[in-house]
Amino acid sequence: MVSEIKRGNNNLNAPQLPSPQTTESRLKNWLTPRTLKWGTGLLLTYFGLRLLFLALNISSFVPPDEVTHAGICKVFARTLFFPENAPDTYEFGLVTTTPWLYYWSMGKLLHLNLFGLSDLVFLRLLNIPLAFGTIYFTRRSLRLLSDSLLTQLLLTTVLTNCAMFTLLSASVSYDNLTNLWAAMSFYYLFASFKGRSGELLAVSICCQLAGCLTKITFLPLVAAMALLLLIQGKKLSDLFPSSLTQHIKTMPLRNWLLTGAILSLFGLNINLYGRNYLSYGELLPSMQQVLSPQTAMQYRLAARGLIFNQYREEKISYMDALLLAGEITHPGDKSDTFFLLMNYEKLKRNPQLWMGPFTYAKTWLETTYATIFGIKAHLPLYKDSRLLIPYYILSLMALLGFILNGRPRKSGWLPAGLAAVAIPYAGYLMYAINYTNYLNYGVPGITLQGRYLFPLLVPLSVLLCRYLLLLFRTEAQRVTIALVTILFFIAGDFPWFLLNTTTQWYNWMPH
Secondary structure (H helix, E strand, O other), rough: OOHHHHHHHHHHHOOOOOOOOHHHHHHHHHHHHHHHHHHHHHHHHHHHHHHHHHHHHHHOOOOOOOOHHHEEEEEHHHOOOOOOOOOOOOOHHHOOOOHHHHHHHHHHHHHHHOOOOOOOHHHHHHHHHHHHHHHHHHHHHHOOOOOHHHHHHHHHHHOOOOOOOHHHHHHHHHHHHHHHHHHHHHHHHHHHHOOHHHHHHHHHHHHHHHHHHOOOHHHHHHHHHHHHHHHHOOOOOHOOOOOOOHHHHHHHHHHHEEEEEEEEHHHHHHHHHHHHHHHHHHOOOOOOHHHHHHHOOOOOHHHHHHHOOOOOOOOHHHHHHHHHHOOOOHHHHHHHHHHHHHHHHHHHHHHHOOHHHHHHHHHHHHHHHHHHHOEOOOOOEOOOOEEEEEEHHHHHHHHHHHHOOOOOOOEEOHHHHHHHHHHHHHHHHHHHHHHHHHHOOOOOOOOOHHHHHHHHHHHHHHHHHHHHOOOOOOHHHHHHHHHHHHHHHHHHHHHHHHHHHHHHHOOOOOO
16 A cells, blocks of 8 residues: 555656647647748749749740730830831731730830840830739639638649749730739639629729730630629629619719729720721731731741641642741741641641540640640740659649539539639630641641640639648648648749750840
8 A cells, every 4th residue: 555655656756748749739830820921932032033033044035926025015115005017017917906905014114114124124024023913813812712821832832833834924925914814803703702792893804804905815714704603693683783873873983983994994895806807807817817918928927827828728839838938037936837837748648647626635635734834935845744744643633622522512612613714714725726726737736835724823723722632631631742742843843944944045135
């Protein structure tokens, strides 16, 4: 009995060891809002420094169509309102019937170049804030679904370490403004649904109309958003006033301004696309429809199409087409024209090589991944097919997570709404544009570039990051997959880029 008491006293007097921490508790202590916000800040700083490096060093003949975009911006800089087609603009294509908002904005801002920089470098620097704006509104869109800081960190990593998006963000391209309008359209549209706000819906409509004035491929995106709005119409009936007269009388100034902006942007769209259709029978006429074939040949892309179509329609011989292709001055378009001609000649001799729509869909998916996580430009840089496997695996895991957890009853209808816009747009892009162009030219990759899906950055990246993590049940599992994905994306962008680029990428003198 005494010995038991002594043993008990000894136990009482013994030092108490702290209970071991579980993995979950360690993660909670480490994954604080402060830590994750610092991580996000470092990622954005790293992204900005890389864009500055690219903007100051990459050859002007590398980014897709940069010479043309920069040239049109300079043409718009020379006029107060809108320029006219003239001999000194023919090399850049049409300047009167094209969506003009990007060129007009950049042309006016070009007058602020008071720092001795070349116009091209200054225009590249003006494009960098557009990329940060796209990231900002994509992150805000994620917060409509989740406040998870880990998911936000993953989303920031994915956006800032995507090779094609990185190069594009430091280039002169109307895609940068298009991507920003798309991100803003998505955010304000879904924020209006969630907050039941007519004002936010009006802002989304303004962004959509501005996007249509920036690039014609914004039109099907607006159509998909309008379809979603119709589907949600019954749920959103309270956004529209029951008494229009009373609403107009009591409408605050900001609503009047929004109404004026919508009407003005709508009128500008009618002026552009309606006039084109009435005059040429097309929403966006080709150069040869507006000007003579001889004049159109001065524009490198029109020259490529004219030479190829004349050959395909047997108006000129194969050898004559090759000779004409040799006169194209832009090295990238010259080589592209040679390839188109030689490839079509091969298809004429071997018609069994043509692909049907289902075979093409597989090629479309593979090429899209290769040109999002690799670089398709006038000097392309692609990843080895084995390096693309992890991207496929992560996408399939996110898709499985969406199937298991993305049902409206479980996670609300916002995720389903994002998918409802993304799927029709991607399908239209694949079949109506890419496959149609393949049937015309015989080249699967013609007009097929991953950057054409960047208007879908909000639904694609938000759903990927959200449902990749929701596939796992414990915080430890989510942190592990997030860290692995973050490290993989970071290694797959700038380090991979530096290891694979040659001196040709940097052989450029400012002008």
